[in-house]
Amino acid sequence: MSVPLTFDGKVVLVTGAGGGLGREYALAFGQRGASVVVNDLGGNAKGEGKNSAAADKVVEEIKAKGGKAVANYDSVEDGEKLIQSALDAFGRIDIVINNAGILRDRSFSRLSELDWDLIQRVHLKGSFNVTRAAWNHMKEQKFGRIIMTASAAGLYGNFGQANYSAAKLGLLGLSNTLAIEGRKLNIHCNTIAPIANSRLTQNIMPADILENLKPEYVSPLVLWLCHEQCEETGALFEVGAGWIGKLRWERSPGHVLLRKNHPMSPEAVRDQWDNICDFKDASHPATVNESLMSMLSMLNKEPAGDGLVANPTSSLGHNPAQAVGYNFPDHTFSYTEMQCILYALGVGMSTKDTDHLRFLYEGHENFACLPTYGVIISQAAVMDSGLTNIPGLEINPTQILHGEHYLKCYQPLPTSGTLISKATILDILDKGSGAVIIINVSTYQGQRLLCSNQWSVFVVGAGGFGGKKSSPHTENTAPPPNRAPDAVVVESTTKEQAALYRLSGDRNPLHIDPSFSAMGGFKDPILHGLCSFGFASRHILKRYANNDPARFCAIKVRFVKPVLPGQSLQTEMWKEGNRVHFQCKVKETGSLTLSGGYVDLYEDQTSDPKALQPVADLQSKLVFAEIGRRIQASGAALVEQVKGVFGWEITQDGKTVAQWTIDLKNGAGALHEGPYSGKADVSIAVSDADFMALVQGKVNPQQAFMAGKLKIKGNIMLGQKLDIILKDVAKL
Numbered sequence: 207m208s209v210p211l212t213f214d215g216k217v218v219l220v221t222g223a224g225g226g227l228g229r230e231y232a233l234a235f236g237q238r239g240a241s242v243v244v245n246d247l248g249g250n251a252k253g254e255g256k257n258s259a260a261a262d263k264v265v266e267e268i269k270a271k272g273g274k275a276v277a278n279y280d281s282v283e284d285g286e287k288l289i290q291s292a293l294d295a296f297g298r299i300d301i302v303i304n305n306a307g308i309l310r311d312r313s314f315s316r317l318s319e320l321d322w323d324l325i326q327r328v329h330l331k332g333s334f335n336v337t338r339a340a341w342n343h344m345k346e347q348k349f350g351r352i353i354m355t356a357s358a359a360g361l362y363g364n365f366g367q368a369n370y371s372a373a374k375l376g377l378l379g380l381s382n383t384l385a386i387e388g389r390k391l392n393i394h395c396n397t398i399a400p401i402a403n404s405r406l407t408q409n410i411m412p413a414d415i416l417e418n419l420k421p422e423y424v425s426p427l428v429l430w431l432c433h434e435q436c437e438e439t440g441a442l443f444e445v446g447a448g449w450i451g452k453l454r455w456e457r458s459p460g461h462v463l464l465r466k467n468h469p470m471s472p473e474a475v476r477d478q479w480d481n482i483c484d485f486k487d488a489s490h491p492a493t494v495n496e497s498l499m500s501m502l503s504m505l506n507k508e509p510a511g512d513g514l515v516a517n518p519t520s521s522l523g524h525n526p527a528q529a530v531g532y533n534f535p536d537h538t539f540s541y542t543e544m545q546c547i548l549y550a551l552g553v554g555m556s557t558k559d560t561d562h563l564r565f566l567y568e569g570h571e572n573f574a575c576l577p578t579y580g581v582i583i584s585q586a587a588v589m590d591s592g593l594t595n596i597p598g599l600e601i602n603p604t605q606i607l608h609g610e611h612y613l614k615c616y617q618p619l620p621t622s623g624t625l626i627s628k629a630t631i632l633d634i635l636d637k638g639s640g641a642v643i644i645i646n647v648s649t650y651q652g653q654r655l656l657c658s659n660q661w662s663v664f665v666v667g668a669g670g671f672g673g674k675k676s677s678p679h680t681e682n683t684a685p686p687p688n689r690a691p692d693a694v695v696v697e698s699t700t701k702e703q704a705a706l707y708r709l710s711g712d713r714n715p716l717h718i719d720p721s722f723s724a725m726g727g728f729k730d731p732i733l734h735g736l737c738s739f740g741f742a743s744r745h746i747l748k749r750y751a752n753n754d755p756a757r758f759c760a761i762k763v764r765f766v767k768p769v770l771p772g773q774s775l776q777t778e779m780w781k782e783g784n785r786v787h788f789q790c791k792v793k794e795t796g797s798l799t800l801s802g803g804y805v806d807l808y809e810d811q812t813s814d815p816k817a818l819q820p821v822a823d824l825q826s827k828l829v830f831a832e833i834g835r836r837i838q839a840s841g842a843a844l845v846e847q848v849k850g851v852f853g854w855e856i857t858q859d860g861k862t863v864a865q866w867t868i869d870l871k872n873g874a875g876a877l878h879e880g881p882y883s884g885k886a887d888v889s890i891a892v893s894d895a896d897f898m899a900l901v902q903g904k905v906n907p908q909q910a911f912m913a914g915k916l917k918i919k920g921n922i923m924l925g926q927k928l929d930i931i932l933k934d935v936a937k938l
């Protein structure tokens with residue numbers, strides 16, 4: 207035998223409980239252990255008069271059966287008083303049954319404003335007042351059950367009941383939203399439409415069924431919906447004569463009328479009327495999101511271009527030009543080795559590739575940060591302050607796509623540190639189908655510029671504001687040479703690629719939340735553009751720069767089509783001097799996703815020392831800069847562990863004129879000098895004469911170092927693993 211449902215310890219308020227359905231609910235709750243507040247004003251069906259007898263009688267009935275009950279005679283318009291009765295008598299309120307109601311039936315032409323107002327005040331506002339007074343108590347105790355009473359007149363309409371129908375369907379709307387707001391608080395709200403013996407039913411139902419329209423056939427549903435075991439919320443039931451049915455919305459698949467070259471017009475609606483009203487393949491949206499998504503899925507079936515929905519309502523705000531020159535607040539970004547590793551995983555690196563280990567393992571002797579991590583640092587400078595708070599701009603976040611990107615690296619990124627970024631809106635372009643916001647971000651470590659980024663943010667549907675079409679400030683893409691690619695790499699992204707990539711910082715819901723991406727016009731969340739960019743750039747770094755981050759100078763690309771997590775990326779590369787042109791396709795579909803891309807590489811000095819260019823007249827014009835290659839040193843076994851390659855570059859008028867590298871594979875005696883303590887910032891010391899000889903390529907830097915003519919100066923702490931970062935080049 208199943209366990210009976212009881213309500214011990216629970217306090218129930220039933221409004222309009224002096225007779226009919228309300229009385230039945232009150233008795234049933236009382237019988238099953240609940241403490242009951244029996245509310246009834248004691249007026250007649252039209253809401254006239256007052257009489258305490260009805261409520262008192264029900265209280266007595268409950269008590270006679272051993273139950274607990276008190277009476278309340280207030281109008282539901284004074285909701286606070288009803289709840290106060292429950293608190294005064296029983297100390298809490300758990301369940302509210304909004305049942306009280308009156309009728310003022312008249313055909314619509316005779317309906318007065320008073321008829322309208324009275325009905326709204328008792329049914330809709332009364333239920334609101336009572337429920338709101340109970341809400342915070344339920345919220346605090348994390349339990350609440352609420353019933354709203356609608357009616358078939360509200361669901362379907364009924365002659366002479368315009369006021370009543372409106373209030374009854376209004377209660378359903380109220381209940382739907384309370385169910386959403388209460389879900390996390392364990393407050394459930396459901397609506398019932400009891401089928402009563404009325405003029406409506408009298409004409410269409412057989413007499414034996416009408417006899418069965420008894421209140422005791424409704425209360426079991428109400429009790430179940432109010433029990434703590436019941437999970438149902440936000441639902442609507444018709445109930446009567448021993449039958450219970452659940453209702454939901456049904457929507458026809460509908461028909462998209464707006465197409466390229468086919469404007470919306472009343473004639474188009476007329477011509478498609480049958481299709482609009484055809485319920486074959488109907489859907490049953492239960493939430494706003496579901497409703498929107500099924501609508502968008504219809505739109506996506508239409509050829510609106512690249513899977514995107516035309517969005518004629520998107521705009522860029524009242525004064526886009528005002529935003530040009532806007533400076534975002536300076537942004538501080540701190541990160542550790544772990545974030546470098548997380549980013550490397552996010553752009554598809556794997557321990558399956560042993561040469562990826564230097565980006566995935568902080569203990570690796572050449573552990574490094576991928577150069578494209580610079581995009582994450584720069585993005586935070588914009589996103590942390592937000593694109594939606596810029597004076598003059600009003601951007602719909604669901605319409606933002608990454609259009610193009612340019613990254614220039616001046617120094618390899620440290621594997622941890624605190625960097626400062628400065629971001630500015632450089633220009634805003636009107637591209638017709640969208641607006642492009644160009645944002646420059648420069649990232650510094652102290653005073654040294656490490657990298658700069660140029661973001662082209664495409665706001666779909668926000669064009670046509672009369673702005674300029676192009677900007678002299680933008681870095682341009684470059685088409686690939688007209689020949690078959692020199693190299694092709696195909697690599698699969700995973701289904702979780704976007705979920706993993708976003709952990710590095712780009713939390714745009716477009717890449718994870720189906721309802722958000724649906725609002726952007728996509729069937730499924732799409733991969734971050736910069737994730738595909740990360741894949742492609744490391745394909746090039748591996749193929750043409752031996753995975754050496756110090757050789758990565760710059761990258762530019764346009765995002766032409768979205769990629770879905772799980773699709774494979776095919777990077778096609780063409781080498782032209784120090785520039786590697788590239789483009790990326792989605793292998794499964796063959797469509798181009800990254801176009802006009804290029805990576806510029808710094809000269810390779812490690813493999814070909816002879817490539818060092820002698821420079822004639824540097825004496826007074828040298829600008830020193832370090833290229834920041836890192837050496838790892840650790841503890842007692844310092845000599846063996848100080849391995850690797852380091853180097854620096856010299857620039858003249860902002861251009862690189864010489865780069866040197868030194869291989870420490872054979873030991874680094876100079877590091878043995880001095881007390882090993884303190885910080886690990888070091889500099890290079892070299893004499894004037896040796897310096898010029900080095901610059902002119904007359905001396906091999908490796909030999910100069912081994913001969914002690916080139917020294918590393920700085921302190922190292924024993925017993926700790928350290929990154930030695932070349933800070934400066936100093937002349938002795």
Ligand SMILES: CCCCCCC[C@@H](O)CC(=O)SCCNC(=O)CCNC(=O)[C@H](O)C(C)(C)COP(=O)(O)OP(=O)(O)OC[C@H]1O[C@@H](n2cnc3c(N)ncnc32)[C@H](O)[C@@H]1OP(=O)(O)O
Pocket residue numbers: 511512514584585588589606607608609610637638639640642645661662663664666675712714716732733734735736764765766767768769
């Ligand atoms: C700093 C923080 C900012 C954060 C922002 C980024 C946050 C991220 O989380 C968001 C992402 O990662 S989104 C994913 C990556 N991006 C994409 O998938 C976009 C793919 N591209 C498209 O869909 C279309 O190209 C599309 C929709 C962009 C354009 O298609 P259409 O509207 O059909 O345009 P079309 O008719 O081809 O061309 C019209 C004019 O626009 C120019 N244009 C086209 N694609 C562009 C693009 N990708 N970038 C910039 N400009 C672009 C065309 O050149 C043309 O202009 P003109 O007439 O002057 O030649």
